[in-house]
Amino acid sequence: MSLDKTTTQSPADEFIKGLWRENPVFVQLLGMCPVLAVTNSALNALTMGVATTFVLVLSNLLVSCLRHFIPRQVRIATFILIIATFVTVVDYLIQAISLEVHKSLGAFIYLIAVNCLILGRAEAFASRHRVLPSLLDGLGMGVGFTLALFCMGSVRELLGSGALFGVGVFSDNYQPWVVMILPSGGFFTLGAWLLLFNRIKQRREKRSTSLKSEVLEAGNER
Numbered sequence: 001m002s003l004d005k006t007t008t009q010s011p012a013d014e015f016i017k018g019l020w021r022e023n024p025v026f027v028q029l030l031g032m033c034p035v036l037a038v039t040n041s042a043l044n045a046l047t048m049g050v051a052t053t054f055v056l057v058l059s060n061l062l063v064s065c066l067r068h069f070i071p072r073q074v075r076i077a078t079f080i081l082i083i084a085t086f087v088t089v090v091d092y093l094i095q096a097i098s099l100e101v102h103k104s105l106g107a108f109i110y111l112i113a114v115n116c117l118i119l120g121r122a123e124a125f126a127s128r129h130r131v132l133p134s135l136l137d138g139l140g141m142g143v144g145f146t147l148a149l150f151c152m153g154s155v156r157e158l159l160g161s162g163a164l165f166g167v168g169v170f171s172d173n174y175q176p177w178v179v180m181i182l183p184s185g186g187f188f189t190l191g192a193w194l195l196l197f198n199r200i201k202q203r204r205e206k207r208s209t210s211l212k213s214e215v216l217e218a219g220n221e222r
Contacts, residue, residue, distance in 0.1 A: 014133050018140030025148035026197040030117040034108050035149060036186035042165050045153025046146065047101050051094065051109065053142025055086040056118050060138030063126040070127070079122040084113040117145065148193075155189050156180045 024030045031052070039045040059082050063070075070078050091109050094102045102109070112118065121141055126134040157163060160180030162170040179185045 011132060011136050014136040015140035015143075018137070018142070018144035019147065020144070022141075023144045023148060023197075024117045024141055025145060026194060028117075030120065031115050031145060033111060034115070035152060036183065036190065038105055038108050039149055039152035039156055039186060039189070040160065040181045041104075041157045042150060042153040043101065044104055045149040047094065048105060048108065049142075049146025049149040051090045052112055052115065052118070053139070053146055054090055055083060055112055056121060056142040056145075057135060057138040058086045059083045059118060059122055060126040060134040061131060063122045064129060064131045064134035067127045075127065076119075076123070079119055079127075080113065083118055083122070087113045117141065151193055152186070152189050155193075156185055160185060 018024065022028060025032075025035055034048050034052070038048045059079070062082050063079060066078075087110060090112065091102075094105070094109065121138060125137050129137070154164060157165075158169060159177045161176050162168060162174045177185070180189065
């Protein structure tokens with residue numbers, strides 16, 4: 001008998017939930033250390049997001065494949081070992097592609113190994129589901145994390161230096177908001193995005209509630 005937990009979500013839902021409904025940053029507030037530390041530029045944010053997605057997808061895949069062979073007593077240690085292995089691969093890949101980007105990300109590359117998002121998905125999802133749902137879950141959460149980091153990094157770079165990916169966007173008369181590329185700018189930007197995200201979420205929920213009420217009223221009238 002299979003020990004896997006059944007799920008009513010379709011494969012598409014497993015992917016989409018990480019983009020909006022369960023976004024790691026704007027909903028679950030996970031991985032705040034890299035979100036605030038490396039999003040002073042769009043390139044750094046995008047690189048960290050892609051690196052995290054790579055580790056998340058492959059660790060979910062391997063944990064799901066080995067879920068019946070990992071003893072429960074050592075599952076957390078095993079998950080961390082798997083995650084750390086893929087973090088090492090990412091570290092060497094970034095070094096091979098761009099030493100400058102690798103230096104700008106610094107120790108935060110290694111901290112992917114202890115990112116609560118990755119370990120949480122391995123423990124809460126990949127270790128209890130089959131390969132395809134685990135793969136889509138990791139991909140969706142990773143893309144959602146990357147989008148959140150890019151939203152943070154693009155705003156901070158635009159306002160903090162008047163550029164995007166190092167290319168000037170505004171005229172020479174623009175006065176950069178230096179605070180935006182400082183640590184405090186990360187908190188301001190995150191707060192603004194959370195406010196916007198929650199506002200949109202509330203409006204969607206209110207619209208959905210109104211629609212359900214209209215349907216119930218129409219049914220009662222009949």
